[in-house]
Amino acid sequence: MTARDTxxxxxxxxxxxxxxxxxxxxxxxxxxxxxxxxxxxxLRLLGxxxxxxxxxxxxxxxxxxxxxxxRMICAAVPGVDGAIPVQDLPxxxxxxxxxxxxxxxxxxIAETGSIFLSEAQLHLNALAHLAQHLVVLLDPxxxxxxxxxxxxxxxxxxxxxxxxxxxxxxTADIQGVLIRGAQGVRSLSVCFDPS
Amino acid sequence: xxxxxxxxxxAAAAFIADAPHLAFHDERxxxxxxKRDAQMHLLPEWQELRTLASQIKEHxxxxxxxxxxxxxxxxxxxxxxxxxxxxxAEHNRIVAxxxxxxxxxTLIKSxxxxxxxxxxxxxxxxxxxTVTETDLGERIxxxxxxxxxxxxVPAVHKLTGDVARVFATHYGTDPxxxxxxxxxxxxxxxxxxxxxxxxxxxxxxxxxxxxTGTFVVCTNExxxxxxxxxxxxxxxxxxxERLVPRLSDLGVFVxxxxxxxxxxxxxxxxxxxxxxxxxGEMHVxxxxxxxxxxxxxxxxxxxxxxxxxxxxxxxxxxYRRSGGLSYGAVYSGPIGAIIDPTFNERKYxxxxxxxxxxxxxxxxxxxxxxxxxxxxxWRRVLVDHHQMPFVKREIMHMAGKLMGQPRLYRAAISGxxxxxxxxxxxxxxxxxxxxxxxxxxxxxxxxTFHAWYRRNRSAPGAADTEKTKTDPTKTGRTKDTGQ
Numbered sequence: 001m002t003a004r005d006t007x008x009x010x011x012x013x014x015x016x017x018x019x020x021x022x023x024x025x026x027x028x029x030x031x032x033x034x035x036x037x038x039x040x041x042x043l044r045l046l047g048x049x050x051x052x053x054x055x056x057x058x059x060x061x062x063x064x065x066x067x068x069x070x071r072m073i074c075a076a077v078p079g080v081d082g083a084i085p086v087q088d089l090p091x092x093x094x095x096x097x098x099x100x101x102x103x104x105x106x107x108x109i110a111e112t113g114s115i116f117l118s119e120a121q122l123h124l125n126a127l128a129h130l131a132q133h134l135v136v137l138l139d140p141x142x143x144x145x146x147x148x149x150x151x152x153x154x155x156x157x158x159x160x161x162x163x164x165x166x167x168x169x170x171t172a173d174i175q176g177v178l179i180r181g182a183q184g185v186r187s188l189s190v191c192f193d194p195s
Numbered sequence: 196x197x198x199x200x201x202x203x204x205x206a207a208a209a210f211i212a213d214a215p216h217l218a219f220h221d222e223r224x225x226x227x228x229x230k231r232d233a234q235m236h237l238l239p240e241w242q243e244l245r246t247l248a249s250q251i252k253e254h255x256x257x258x259x260x261x262x263x264x265x266x267x268x269x270x271x272x273x274x275x276x277x278x279x280x281x282x283x284a285e286h287n288r289i290v291a292x293x294x295x296x297x298x299x300x301t302l303i304k305s306x307x308x309x310x311x312x313x314x315x316x317x318x319x320x321x322x323x324x325t326v327t328e329t330d331l332g333e334r335i336x337x338x339x340x341x342x343x344x345x346x347x348v349p350a351v352h353k354l355t356g357d358v359a360r361v362f363a364t365h366y367g368t369d370p371x372x373x374x375x376x377x378x379x380x381x382x383x384x385x386x387x388x389x390x391x392x393x394x395x396x397x398x399x400x401x402x403x404x405x406x407t408g409t410f411v412v413c414t415n416e417x418x419x420x421x422x423x424x425x426x427x428x429x430x431x432x433x434x435x436e437r438l439v440p441r442l443s444d445l446g447v448f449v450x451x452x453x454x455x456x457x458x459x460x461x462x463x464x465x466x467x468x469x470x471x472x473x474x475g476e477m478h479v480x481x482x483x484x485x486x487x488x489x490x491x492x493x494x495x496x497x498x499x500x501x502x503x504x505x506x507x508x509x510x511x512x513x514y515r516r517s518g519g520l521s522y523g524a525v526y527s528g529p530i531g532a533i534i535d536p537t538f539n540e541r542k543y544x545x546x547x548x549x550x551x552x553x554x555x556x557x558x559x560x561x562x563x564x565x566x567x568x569x570x571x572x573w574r575r576v577l578v579d580h581h582q583m584p585f586v587k588r589e590i591m592h593m594a595g596k597l598m599g600q601p602r603l604y605r606a607a608i609s610g611x612x613x614x615x616x617x618x619x620x621x622x623x624x625x626x627x628x629x630x631x632x633x634x635x636x637x638x639x640x641x642x643t644f645h646a647w648y649r650r651n652r653s654a655p656g657a658a659d660t661e662k663t664k665t666d667p668t669k670t671g672r673t674k675d676t677g678q
């Protein structure tokens with residue numbers, strides 16, 4: 001008998017009565033505020049920043065202002081002057097020297113300050129993790145209230161790789177000291193930008 | 196079944212003897228518990244979420260064969276290769292075959308308790324495959340050749356100086372440089388080239404969704420996403436109990452997981468894998484390793500609801516003061532103490548006794564596992580199966596006899612009082628009296644209550660137990676108390 005059949009057989013033999021354990025209907029609980037203020041407060045709690053832009057300031061100028069030491073900027077969105085288009089990177093390793101990656105999130109979650117990225121936004125999934133810093137464009141109209149409402153988004157049914165990033169990478173594995181910027185991006189800045 | 200019993204009490208005594216480590220460990224874990232409480236108080240729907248999480252998990256477990264088939268069908272349709280492993284040996288063989296077929300000799304991986312269960316690293320090492328843990332805590336434990344001491348924070352029992360020592364040995368850093376920031380940076384710098392040049396990547400999974408064939412990985416450091424997206428091959432190992440029916444169920448579990456674990460509203464990364472990335476390949480290994488048998492244990496199957504948040508460990512006074520390594524098992528703390536005996540009843544027979552049965556684990560569990568009830572029930576099973584150490588077994592046996600026979604009991608009590616009052620310490624405090632190892636025996640009294648009662652209420656027929664004798668409905672223990 002194959003491993004698959006052995007396991008499934010044992011489960012069928014041993015399981016509790018399915019009739020006694022009905023599935024509750026899908027839940028939508030908690031605060032349903034999908035506002036920008038709630039999103040920003042949550043984002044900051046998880047160590048993320050908001051990148052403000054002066055009126056009429058080009059994106060590239062705002063990035064240069066925020067990251068004066070950055071040498072290599074890679075964009076997965078059009079219109080960032082001087083940035084290397086992600087399409088020009090031949091493979092994941094080529095993203096290693098990237099100082100700042102610029103991407104557009106599909107949506108954000110007010111409850112947790114999370115932003116959603118998939119291959120549709122990134123083109124090269126590793127870009128969001130090998131880059132030192134991440135700048136995320138987010139349309140405030142694409143904010144959803146909480147995780148219950150977020151999982152109704154169609155992206156979860158189409159993306160092969162879909163990450164909710166909530167602030168930058170972090171660790172508290174050494175004596176409980178919280179360190180932002182562990183192995184993934186050292187900072188995550190959201191720039192509100194209607195698409 | 197000849198494995199030696201884990202000496203939890205002995206290992207805990209050694210841990211307690213080290214005051215700085217004990218103090219930090221206790222405070223750090225209690226801090227995590229308090230942060231979890233703060234998050235709980237922010238959500239009025241918290242208890243409802245716990246109830247839903249419990250119901251969804253129980254439903255999924257009762258329908259696991261169907262949901263596994265549904266998951267397999269959807270994942271396969273999305274381009275994922277699904278493998279099944281009956282046990283750790285089969286799992287390790289599958290991993291080695293995938294790697295060898297692709298000529299892969301380096302594997303980077305994020306934290307996975309299932310691969311610890313399977314003891315995968317030595318198996319692959321013997322076949323020329325270098326496995327590098329990329330989670331900071333897990334990497335520290337790998338370099339120090341220790342099991343993770345906590346399922347969420349694997350190196351929580353170490354202080355910065357311990358990490359500096361490990362990194363100095365293996366990364367060549369300054370052993371005196373013990374600033375956590377510098378140490379974390381040393382890990383980043385050491386891991387990056389390994390990640391960039393690895394042949395394959397491996398992750399665990401927190402949840403698998405039957406409806407879509409998705410599996411979800413919740414992490415904080417970014418190492419899991421690096422491990423999954425930089426190499427061309429991604430292998431994910433998951434226990435078959437990770438299944439949930441629907442995408443919408445993730446809303447319930449993701450809201451509970453990190454809040455219960457670390458007291459943060461969500462992990463920094465919550466990653467949904469539904470298929471291989473362009474040009475890559477993706478494998479999922481569904482591991483049983485005792486789970487299907489556990490599902491048939493009427494008193495213990497609900498331990499399979501566990502989402503591995505570690506809240507029960509953080510709140511447990513015994514765990515906080517004994518350290519995860521004292522459990523001598525992959526899973527430590529209260530949840531470990533009810534899971535581990537299913538892997539090896541004799542070896543882990545001491546663990547269900549490493550509890551005060553205060554019930555705190557049950558109260559914080561986000562999926563409402565009755566952990567302390569199961570701890571108690573395991574004790575009964577272990578006694579029935581004769582898995583008690585000799586001294587404890589004989590003492591309990593003697594105590595049972597004594598308490599079942601009041602006349603004998605009174606004679607013994609009277610004798611004990613005499614003994615307590617007259618015997619030297621070495622006769623009272625020795626290996627036959629483990630209870631007295633950390634405690635003083637009670638002071639002897641001049642007169643027992645029973646003797647006092649007889650002297651002062653000595654009307655004929657009014658002895659202490661006569662009333663209970665005539666009214667057996669008052670107590671279920673009439674037989675025990677009657678003369």
